[in-house]
Amino acid sequence: MPEEVSDGINKILFSGQLSYGVHTKEFEDKLRDYIGNKNILTVSGNSIFFALKLVDIKPDDEIIVSPMSCLMTTQPVKYAGAKVVWADIDPQTGSLDPQDVEKKITKKTKAIIHYHWAGNPGYIDEINQIAKKYGITVIEDATESFGAEYKGNKLGNTNTDIVCYSFTPVRLPNAIDGGGLAINDTALYKRALLMRDLGINREIFRDEYGEISEGCDIDSIGDSSAMNNISGYVGSSQMPFISSLINQQRDNALRWDKYFENYPGVRILQKREGIIPSYWAYTILSDNRDDLLLELREKGIYASKVHLRNDLYSIFNSRASGFQGVNEFSNKQLNLPCGWWLKEADYDF
Template structure:
């Protein structure tokens, strides 16, 4: 079975792990810092940090989301994207999507803004960036921060710039096993504002300013005040080492996924009742998976599975879960997209021989 997701790990990554485990240098340290430097260089933004835990939840705390605040988000998202809203005590406001791209519909986002709206979470479906300029423009006019969820779209580009360097307030990543890069666990943020970046550094470390925290004797200094509520969310050095070791490979792996996407596009070019998810002008997806839209979705899913290709719907629309309260108002774009979307393996582990077999058998 060709898997839809697979864990990447460089061949030599284990060579130093044992030494590191017994070095005593397990908490946030030199390798986590190196991982952050490499992330910053790749993304093109100096304001990047790695954290443990859920980056969306961290971002909501960072912008002081409070109970009864409203956060706009698409129901066609991962639960890692939407559950933090409920966990923070805020109210989820579902917005519709463009049924051809799976991305937030700017017009519906505009209609869902109220005087209680405190954030917009912009989820990029399966590595395909959405209406970045349009959503950001609406948000800025209303003085609302935008949190982009790039969990599935690390390395994707918009107008020649990497996601995380396109003037969005906060961009969130995940470094869990099936992501590129993966650090076994953890997450990251890329920020557009220096003040918010400096706040995030303090907030991930219990509000502690490490440059002032200890005196000359190494004791905790009474002169270092803690004036911000924080979390113990620094990324450990083991994860930093694993993540850093992957960064030299990420560009080539994503380029291979883009080449695989071209093969899929050619495969589906003449298939009746099926189309490839639209790519907007200026968008260069990273193809965490390859999404198609088909009136024969379930038939195709079974056909691919029977031939050893793990096709999947990946996400169930989140507004069906009772944790979010009563069903949302009709969302025509979500209705259409959720009934037709199907995702296929497009990762670095696939090659042309796989596609030749798929063409022959499916």
């Protein structure tokens, strides 16, 4: 948190302007400038769930997703009433395997959720091309990948249909709660603006006397999911620091590269051409992962497996059997702290 943020919060608390307002709009403007996409909006709640509603996901629709994801990625599919269809991953990157994704497409497939593991972008062009071929939507989950880049552009500006962000406390930027969406199609973006505000077009909602106008028809479904002004203010106050914080994480990743370059039985996630990760965490692959986890923790390094493969949860009622990539990655992946709060002196162990 920037040191001066508390003074601004106090002013908002006693201003009476707590709901979506000037600071939320300022946050969105800063996000648009940073990402390079004018079609960005913030929302309260889970941005993946909002995206699924936006593209009109219905019961029995099929959504392709990786088992190696966060529950914030996969639970919204169940909540929307759709069917989770697991696809295998590339065990060297932790991201969806495009060839297996295409094999999983059926007439019921409505969307692909493309999860980027720990800030490391996956096969963006390949997944997008497959989706375009079959006329389905790609929803990128960049909740751990804000600020990551692909071919010189930040995620949210790479021609993907919808890119989702999380602004919860463990993310960058942190807005206390809520998330955001970067949308490629302007018409879909305008629909999203209506959907997050009960279908209301605020420009014509009230008449000259401030009363609700009969001339403003409500012809689309929506709910009240706009981000509040306090979250907008906290998020906006962090944006001037984002580049330096993410650069610090990249510097920390280089230190881990050096630490593990000759470490027996350890491989670093594959760094594909054109990709610059944001390093929400630093992932390694170890042949003796569980032993290494304990070894590193004894040194004072909080290593973690972070996510459990989601197909093990009974809520999904679907095991990803025979998935070689998932099996290998799940058994070998281990993550280390790489956040902006770590300084060079912290690596003296």
